[in-house]
Amino acid sequence: MAGSGKIHLRPNSEPILVVQDLVVNYKVSRKTVISAVAGISFDVLRGETLAIVGESGCGKSTLGRAVLQLPRPQGGTVVLDSIEITALSGNDLRDIRPRMQMIFQDAISSLDPRLQVKNIIDEPLKAWKKGTAAQRSEKVDDLLDAVGLDPEIVRDRRPYEFSGGQCQRISIARAIALEPMLLVCDEPVSALDVSIQAQILNLLQDMKDKLGLTLIFISHDLAVVKAVSTRVLVMYLGKICEVATPDDLYAHPAHHYSRALIAAVPIPDPEASVDKIRVTGEPPSPINPPSGCRFRTRCESASDRCAAEEPQLQEIGLGHFVACHHPLIK
Amino acid sequence: MTALIKLTDFSVSFSTPRGDLHAVRGVDLSINKGESVGIVGESGSGKTVLSRATMGLMPSTATCTGSVEFNGVDLSRLSRKDLRNYWGTGMAMVFQDPMTSLNPVRRIGSQITEGLIVRLGMSKEQARGRAIELLDRVRISDPFATMKKYPGELSGGMRQRIVIAIAIACTPELLFADEPTTALDVTVQAQVLELLAELRQEFNMTMLLVTHDLGVVAGQTDRVVVMYAGQIVEAATTKELFKNMKMPYTEALLKSIPRLDQQAGQRLKVITGRLPDPTKPEPGCAFAPRCLYATDKCRSEQPPLVTTQTGHQYRCFFPLGGAN
Ligand SMILES: Nc1ncnc2c1ncn2[C@@H]1O[C@H](COP(=O)(O)OP(=O)(O)OP(=O)(O)O)[C@@H](O)[C@H]1O
Ligand SMILES: Nc1ncnc2c1ncn2[C@@H]1O[C@H](COP(=O)(O)OP(=O)(O)OP(=O)(O)O)[C@@H](O)[C@H]1O
Ligand code: SF4
Ligand code: SF4
Ligand SMILES: [Mg+2]
Ligand SMILES: [Mg+2]
Numbered sequence: 302m303a304g305s306g307k308i309h310l311r312p313n314s315e316p317i318l319v320v321q322d323l324v325v326n327y328k329v330s331r332k333t334v335i336s337a338v339a340g341i342s343f344d345v346l347r348g349e350t351l352a353i354v355g356e357s358g359c360g361k362s363t364l365g366r367a368v369l370q371l372p373r374p375q376g377g378t379v380v381l382d383s384i385e386i387t388a389l390s391g392n393d394l395r396d397i398r399p400r401m402q403m404i405f406q407d408a409i410s411s412l413d414p415r416l417q418v419k420n421i422i423d424e425p426l427k428a429w430k431k432g433t434a435a436q437r438s439e440k441v442d443d444l445l446d447a448v449g450l451d452p453e454i455v456r457d458r459r460p461y462e463f464s465g466g467q468c469q470r471i472s473i474a475r476a477i478a479l480e481p482m483l484l485v486c487d488e489p490v491s492a493l494d495v496s497i498q499a500q501i502l503n504l505l506q507d508m509k510d511k512l513g514l515t516l517i518f519i520s521h522d523l524a525v526v527k528a529v530s531t532r533v534l535v536m537y538l539g540k541i542c543e544v545a546t547p548d549d550l551y552a553h554p555a556h557h558y559s560r561a562l563i564a565a566v567p568i569p570d571p572e573a574s575v576d577k578i579r580v581t582g583e584p585p586s587p588i589n590p591p592s593g594c595r596f597r598t599r600c601e602s603a604s605d606r607c608a609a610e611e612p613q614l615q616e617i618g619l620g621h622f623v624a625c626h627h628p629l630i631k
Numbered sequence: 632m633t634a635l636i637k638l639t640d641f642s643v644s645f646s647t648p649r650g651d652l653h654a655v656r657g658v659d660l661s662i663n664k665g666e667s668v669g670i671v672g673e674s675g676s677g678k679t680v681l682s683r684a685t686m687g688l689m690p691s692t693a694t695c696t697g698s699v700e701f702n703g704v705d706l707s708r709l710s711r712k713d714l715r716n717y718w719g720t721g722m723a724m725v726f727q728d729p730m731t732s733l734n735p736v737r738r739i740g741s742q743i744t745e746g747l748i749v750r751l752g753m754s755k756e757q758a759r760g761r762a763i764e765l766l767d768r769v770r771i772s773d774p775f776a777t778m779k780k781y782p783g784e785l786s787g788g789m790r791q792r793i794v795i796a797i798a799i800a801c802t803p804e805l806l807f808a809d810e811p812t813t814a815l816d817v818t819v820q821a822q823v824l825e826l827l828a829e830l831r832q833e834f835n836m837t838m839l840l841v842t843h844d845l846g847v848v849a850g851q852t853d854r855v856v857v858m859y860a861g862q863i864v865e866a867a868t869t870k871e872l873f874k875n876m877k878m879p880y881t882e883a884l885l886k887s888i889p890r891l892d893q894q895a896g897q898r899l900k901v902i903t904g905r906l907p908d909p910t911k912p913e914p915g916c917a918f919a920p921r922c923l924y925a926t927d928k929c930r931s932e933q934p935p936l937v938t939t940q941t942g943h944q945y946r947c948f949f950p951l952g953g954a955n
Contacts (some may be wrong), residue, residue: 329776329784357788357819358772406787406814410730454649454908461690462647465727465810466674466843488787491813497674498843499887499900521788521816524890565817567846569888571869586773 305541305624306613307342316344317382317515318368318483324376325360325367335587337363338374339539345483345532348509350516352526352547354562355536356584361519362406364536365485368517369401370394381483399429402481404489406519408469412460418445419456422475429479444474449500466497473501477508485517490525502529523566527551532620535559538587538595541614545621555623555630557600594626602627634661634700635837636685636805641697642861643677643684650910654680656861657697659936664804667831667838669848669869671884672858675906678841679727681858682807686722687714701805719750723803725811727841729790733782739766739793740778746800765796770822787814795823802834809841824851845888849873857881860906860917863936867943875952877945880918916947924949 307321325338337360345351353361367374370386378387386397405411412421419441426437442452448470460468473489486505490498502525508514520526526533527547535543535556542556554560585591585598594612597603604627612624617631643655655677662668670678684695687706699706701721706714726732734742743765744758753761759778766774769792782790791814798806808827812820824847830836840852848855848869855872857865857880865878876882883902904921907913915930916922922929928948936946937954 327784329780333776354816356816357792357814358786362786407728407730409728449905451905451908454910457648462645464675464679468728470674488814521814521820523817524888562816562818565821567817567820567844567850569845569849569873569885569890571849571873584770584772586776588773588776 305340305342305611306615308614308616309544309622310342310344311346312344314346317347318345318517319380320344320368320377322377323364323367323374323379325363325374327363329588333588336539336590337587338367339590340377341536341539341541342377343534343541343544345515345517347515348513349531350509350518350529352518352520352530352533353536354519354521354523354526354533355542356538356558356562357521358584358587359536360539360587361536362487365403365487365517365519369403369483369485371403399425399479400481401483401485402476402479403485404473404476404487406487406491408472409460409465411472412468414460417457417459418471421460421471422478425475425478431479440478441474444478445471447477447504448474449497449504450474470497470501473504480512481514482512483515483517485519487519488521489518491520491522498525505529523551523563535562538585538590540595541624542596543621543623543625544614545618545623549618549621553618553621553630555617555621555628556596556625557602557629558596560629594624633663633703635664635666635702637661637698637700638685639698639700641681641684641695641699643680643689643693643695645690645692646694647692647910652909653912654861654909655684656912658861658863660856660863660866662805662837662839664837665831665835666854667840667852669852669855670839670841670858671843671845671848671855673884673902673906674843675909676858677861678858679809682724682809682839682841686718686724686807687711688724719746719801720803722805722807723798723801724807725791725795725798725809727809727813729787729794729814730782732794733790735782737781738778739780739782739785743778743793743797743800746797750801761800762796765800766793768826769793769796770819771796788816788819791815792819792823795827799827799830802830802836805837805839806830807839807841810843811840812842812844812847820847827851845885857884860912861909862917862946863944864918864946865944867941871941871943875943877943877950877952878918878947879922879924879949879951882951883921883923 321342323338323341327335327337368379422441422444423437445452450470490501530547533547533550537558543559554563591598593609594607597607606626612626614622614624616622638658638660641658645652672678685699743762747753747758747761763774766777771777812823852869855869856863859880865881887900907917915932916934919925919929934946934948936944938944
């Protein structure tokens with residue numbers, strides 16, 4: 302299956318992560334297959350934050366998990382720090398795990414309800430033998446403190462005693478415990494109120510500066526994405542639509558889907574006018590995606606060419622790429 | 632107008648090994664039929680506990696005091712069995728974490744049709760038809776196929792929409808929506824919010840919307856309640872609140888919203904410090920340790936909830952813009 306091209310890759314900038322032609326299909330019955338990630342390529346430079354945005358169900362979580370081989374994708378390659386992890390044996394993959402971590406979307410249900418918070422966070426430290434019990438316990442307290450929770454108060458409690466946002470912070474503390482080089486954050490702040498959101502985002506920023514952490518940041522909050530990311534990848538139904546810096550993307554979206562996405566952001570002012578370029582129509586089924594451009598069933602500029610030919614990414618500005626036959630800017 | 636739901640001096644505490652944890656403290660709140668009220672507040676401020684406790688969904692470690700009246704009936708006096716009669720058609724809830732409220736080993740179809748069969752007495756066939764219609768209304772692209780799936784086979788946002796479909800299935804009079812759109816991208820979010828607005832119109836449904844997204848609050852609610860450390864600290868009509876906020880906390884909350892018109896890569900503003908330990912309530916204003924304007928009085932005395940002539944309520948000795 303053709304992807305959307307690779308012109309946006311930057312092999313000369315020594316990317317820390319290079320993903321090429323990644324394919325993930327879910328087999329839902331004997332005959333039907335969902336094409337969740339359909340030949341996606343991208344790279345991330347050291348210290349960069351790549352944001353992934355797109356409609357619910359378009360394959361963002363699947364893509365994030367596939368990069369970390371959770372589970373292994375059906376096709377494509379993933380190279381992390383010059384190691385092709387898609388080619389590693391199970392044991393070698395296990396050894397590299399601490400260097401790549403993920404904060405899962407369902408924070409509450411990803412925590413073991415039977416464990417006390419201190420044990421949840423200590424688990425990876427213990428498994429990878431990071432220090433003595435006393436050292437680890439100190440580290441656990443530091444981590445809790447870093448995510449804005451008081452160790453005294455929360456250490457001995459269990460997940461069900463916490464609010465949604467508190468659980469999310471516990472899972473963030475666990476994910477950063479091993480100081481990974483790559484952290485995939487799947488909606489890491491969506492359950493958090495704005496002030497804590499800001500605190501966590503700043504924390505991730507600090508970790509980036511301190512540890513040279515590289516982030517893949519999946520989010521539907523475009524304002525948050527703008528604040529944290531260096532590059533944004535817009536997805537639609539398993540494919541890439543557009544790649545750009547957040548400033549470029551928001552000021553000059555070139556793909557018809559990106560434009561609708563940006564126009565739909567709610568504004569914190571009850572008197573703001575609600576014009577809207579809406580994405581109308583039903584999202585197509587990933588079991589039987591439209592030919593050519595997958596967005597064409599909902600695009601008002603769709604032409605015959607859009608049905609016949611899959612658009613490939615083209616560069617329309619410095620570092621700004623779009624996969625569209627009739628982009629909004631040329 | 633009569634209140635559909637009325638909370639009076641409502642408190643919830645949990646007994647924990649470290650002592651009683653006061654999650655909700657002395658809340659008075661009355662919501663009229665057809666109204667849409669937003670609850671905002673920091674993570675851990677008691678928004679979820681307040682909504683769950685109102686519905687009677689609390690673990691045995693919780694103690695609720697005060698009263699909850701629904702259509703004039705004091706729910707706190709009802710047995711668990713009588714209370715159940717209100718679930719689904721009287722009140723329903725969209726839970727914050729979809730995965731924990733869906734049964735992972737049952738198909739989506741049977742989870743949606745259950746309420747329709749049990750509470751509305753529909754036949755299996757009728758319920759199935761209605762379920763498919765509901766899935767369509769929450770913008771699930773392939774309702775027929777989705778009926779046969781298990782929750783684990785859906786994306787986060789799809790699961791959230793399933794939970795919404797279940798909650799609205801029996802067209803409840805009062806819908807508690809606890810962060811109903813956090814897992815949705817903005818375009819689907821807009822569609823789901825539109826659907827909720829339609830239901831309010833069509834069935835005069837009342838909604839209590841818990842969210843941290845002040846953009847959603849601005850567009851979807853008539854009135855906003857701001858919670859801090861288990862208390863209501865400010866309440867006003869949505870227009871009034873955004874224009875004329877009184878609480879230093881509300882101001883800080885608004886300032887920390889990342890906005891699209893902000894430059895990329897800027898450090899975000901935060902409210903420094905954190906919520907007080909809910910097992911040891913502050914003697915004074917709960918926000919005092921973090922408030923820019925705090926004085927000695929704030930640290931030693933509890934500010935009362937003041938109601939202005941226009942009905943704007945706040946809990947602060949030194950409200951922004953003075954006491955009017
Ligand atoms: N079952 C429980 N046992 C003990 N404490 C609990 C329990 N459930 C909630 N709490 C505590 O009650 C307080 C309020 O929690 P609640 O879930 O209402 O917060 P919230 O405002 O909904 O936050 P969020 O925005 O993060 O969802 C928190 O301090 C939480 O730790
Ligand atoms: N385990 C699974 N089995 C079968 N299908 C799956 C599975 N996980 C995801 N899918 C399907 O793959 C597609 C992509 O799902 P994914 O969770 O990656 O979406 P997403 O972009 O993260 O969406 P959201 O924003 O709602 O979280 C969806 O159509 C979903 O139904
Ligand atoms: S113009 Fe064609 S290629 Fe571009 S988004 Fe619309 S349908 Fe796709
Ligand atoms: S009462 Fe004092 S501490 Fe509390 S919010 Fe008002 S000014 Fe701040
Ligand atoms: Mg997801
Ligand atoms: Mg909550």
